[in-house]
Amino acid sequence: MSLSASLHSRDGDTVERVTMVEAVNLALDHEMAADPGVVLLGEDVGANGGVFRATVNLREKYGCRRVMDTPLAETLIAGTAIGMALNGLRPVAEIQFMGFIYATLEHLVSHASRMRNRTRGRLHCPLVLRAPFGGGIHAPEHHSESTEAMLAHIPGLRVVIPSSPQRAYGLLRSAIRDDDPVVFLEPKRIYRADRHALQSRYDFLPLDTCFTLRTGRDVTLVTWGAMVMETLAAARQLAEQGVDAEVIDVATLKPLDIGTILASVEHTGRCVIVHEAARSFGAGAEIAAQLCEQAFGALRAPVERVTGFDTPMPYFRNEHLYLPGVDDIVDAVRRCLRNAR
């Protein structure tokens, strides 16, 4: 992949239509241009431009001091990024696949997420940890997991998941400028799913707000990541059947904008949560619990979850059995309508 020069120019309101991974690249590029303290580190991010090419051309543009190929050690990447952040930089670290993020957990839990709190604001940790995640691209084992809930459980950490080029761009730029640690999980299945023009009014998108992708009155579909695609497709299919679905892209899983979800569910009375991750103790459970606490009176039917199973992510021959599809979502909505009180 090569990005044309015009892609980088920001004159006028829009640039060329870009894919999500190109949008990530542009966000990194523009933030590096804006702030010399923004640095990149990770495995293969320099000369290779990242295994998904998210960092392509950036080492050429900003030099190897600011775009650092690290040794193959995820614990180190996270820990080093913390040290950089504590000493005045804004590191954006890439973990090559989410399947390798677990080695960073101690640094996220015990250091990054709590440094501001435990020093009562003396130090803070403005770092972004990017990782491609999710299944559906026929990758080898350990390359397709969705374990965002594990990270969302950590106090003091933001967990942000874009689902379109514009949201990837606007959310990543905001994440880099945020003064606290952000885990930025990129649904790699839709890295190149679509091309869209970026609009400057969305250069910075909020890191505490859901996005309503489609308004509707009959049921609220809550989702994030690559599942936004299936969920929107299900909403279109339901519309043909006379069911008007509202679709919310959670985008920032933590802190959760329950207000937007509540407002919608109070409007529709029904909610179906769709995520790729395993069901039990997933982020869907938290959303369902909060709906139960705060919108019990508005619910006309039990909250439904359409999710992956409580199994390890299968090897890719069976991936399709694990990943929820449009029909699963439509089915759940039908159940929800049938069970209405």
Next chain:
Amino acid sequence: MKYFRLPDLGEGLTEAEICAWHVRAGDEVAADQLLVSVETAKAIVEIPSPQAGTVSALFGNPGDMVHVGEPLVEFAGEAGDSGTVVGTLEERHEAAEDTGFIIGSPHARRERAETQSAGPAYPDALRGVRRRMARNMAEAHARVVPVTLFDDADVDAWPEDADTTVRLARAIAVACRAVPALNAWFDGDGESLQLHERVDLGIAVNTQDGLFVPVLRDIGNRDAADLRAGIDRLRADVRARSIPPAEMIGATITLTNFGALGGRYGTPVVVPPMVAILGAGVIREEAVVRDGALCARRQMPLSLTFDHRVVTGAEAAQFLGEVIAQLRE
């Protein structure tokens, strides 16, 4: 202007329900051309276009609630917009462009509905005035500590064509002067009480669409004819659904003259921040003892509900006594 947002349609009104669109996405519209009819808490309001242009998207369908400040209409080709042209409402739903999302919610945050909004599939759902009534009554029930006193006023001396409502209004005005504690607003959260010099009387008006309470201003300083004229105008406006929202805000005490419809006593509901409401039942001949002898006299049954959080039983009894004394004259 790219987005035309629901304007503030009257003090304290935060939302409106879309009744009907008068334009479609893709239409050219002239300035002041009628765009949409919305129903606020108590009135239908016609909203014109603020400008000429092409409507690229409509936000919401009939029956949807829109909150003040939320977009109603998107205009095409406005500055800062390059290509988010959406042809129809359906297409906007599809989020054909990546920017076809709403940051956050199209609905107001944490505005808790007591009843659900509904599409055509749920015919039991409430709309408009009735929805508002449901919310207000439930809120009143949840907050007020109501006590109701019952008594009768002897109105045997009234002429046949006596104007009951005007007489009640004047009696209330006098009673308020005597016992100001009932002509007051109570802020339960702040635990603060505001006594009013002026008496602005809320008058419950029943319509097919539900309960309206327009406000008759400053009843203590108006003569009977003026009051009657005011009442007639309010009623006419309510029935025509053209009453401005401002005319339904700010009552300091309420009268519900349900006697015209039937019923003797009731337990009318005090709507915060007010602290009292007087109900009047059907006037009828009663066997009463007068000067030691049984006789038939016309009696007006009265029911005074007061908020016992701030009004004492003695104050209420004194107030009701004052009303009865005034009506007897």
Next chain:
Amino acid sequence: MRGIRNQERSLKKTGAPVRARGHKPVHGATRLPGLPGCGMEGSMKTNISVEMPFTRYLAADGSLDRPPPAWADTDIPLHGLLVQIYRDMVFARVFDTRAIALQRTGRLGTYASCLGQEAISAAIGAALAPEDLFVPYYRDLATQFRRGVSPVEALLYWGGDERGNAWKNCPRDLPNCVPIATQCCHAAGAATAFRVRGEHHAVLCTVGDGGTSRGDFLEALNLAGAWQLPVVYVIQNNQWAISVPRSLQCGAETLAQKAVGAGLPGEQVDGNDALAVYDRVRAALARARAGKGATLIEAITYRLGDHTTADDASRYRSQAELKAAWEREPVGRLRRFLVSRGAWSELQEKALYRDCETRVAAAVDEYLALAPEPPGTLMDSLFATLPEAMGTQRDELLRRAGRQPEGGAS
């Protein structure tokens, strides 16, 4: 005990390099064919010999083992420097004694004593420049006091109060690091930041002997070597990771030789000799600031106290060993040296202790009198701005606080 004996042996070989075990030869069968560009063309190194220098100036009795370093009295007045270090060591020890007493009387939480390790800590404090960055483990009081951390703050930290990390006069150094060795990665990152900005400062990071077994230590060392980072790692080898002795921690003869695998210089120093520690740390810092890369220093000392106040070391180590270790302890050693050189007197000694005890007592009084933080503080520094989603939890926190007696269950 093997590890201890090994080190005793190395201590005897004062000044002489210790030859540790090298890597086994790589057999021909495992040799890869030469690939262009892979760095494997031609002959491979089949035997790497490891030499770990060991430095000591002051013998246990306070006499000089060898002539003072070249910088002494040319660049820096030796006695002045050592008196300052000595003062810092004594203050740390007085504080340490008082802290244990406070814990034993229920006025401090679990406390990790620095007893026996004061020379390393004070010498590091003297060698660091204000612009350098210090990344501690958690037995570094003398360094931290020298760099501006107040005794009240240190008490607050061990007294279970986050204000103990909100150092008013030491804004940049990292706080204590309990998870073990994770700080080594942070130090590498902080050093990278200096390099990215082109600033000629160094990072100094301490770690215990147990910490050298963790991946974080090795990964950080590896990066420091690969990127030639301006960082100095000092292992405070006090021989014990709670109850696990140095000999069971690692099969290598020295911990310093772990540097070899990372491609950076490693060396040992007598950690009970403040002069030696200062000399070697000073040199390593100078090297780092000059852009010449990282150094690993293993400072050999002995944990004279329990692991923490929650530990009882008599369960796993012998009185005899402890007694022997006291013979080598650092405070008396430096005092004897200074007295022998006429740089310290009995009068000064008494005045110093009086002064230290007064300062510590004042700090204790202030610590005990300090009102608890307002309860909202628990959340107020979680993020730069508290997310809206946390609003109800903050309300709940304040309600919960309102239901409890002030100061909670202390």
